[in-house]
Amino acid sequence: MESGYKVFWTDHALTELSNTFSYLEENFSNTEIRKLAFEIERTISLISQNPNLFPLSKYIGLRKANILSFNSMYYKVANNEIAIISFFSNRQSLPKF
Secondary structure, eight states, X not given: XXXXXXXXXXXXXXXXXXXXXXXXHHHSOHHHHXXXXXXXXXXXXXXXXXXXXXXXXXXXXXXXXXXXXXXXXXXXXXXXXXXXXXXXXXXSSOOOO
């Protein structure tokens, strides 16, 4: 990845990401899993280069990046770092932070 903001995942976001991939492994093909993984990496690269690219969410201080149609990534920017707070399935009720 080109130089940009440092991006890290919170434990909460990593748990949600793991749950999402577990669900996909049980219900979808490797094609869908690879497509999601590619889109996550692409989005993180974009965020790293331009943290304000995605709109502010209704959660104060967080931005929301939609990943394909079914997932959203909530993140915050502070001190030249980007923390991914949540990797949320849009098929669920709204996340609680």
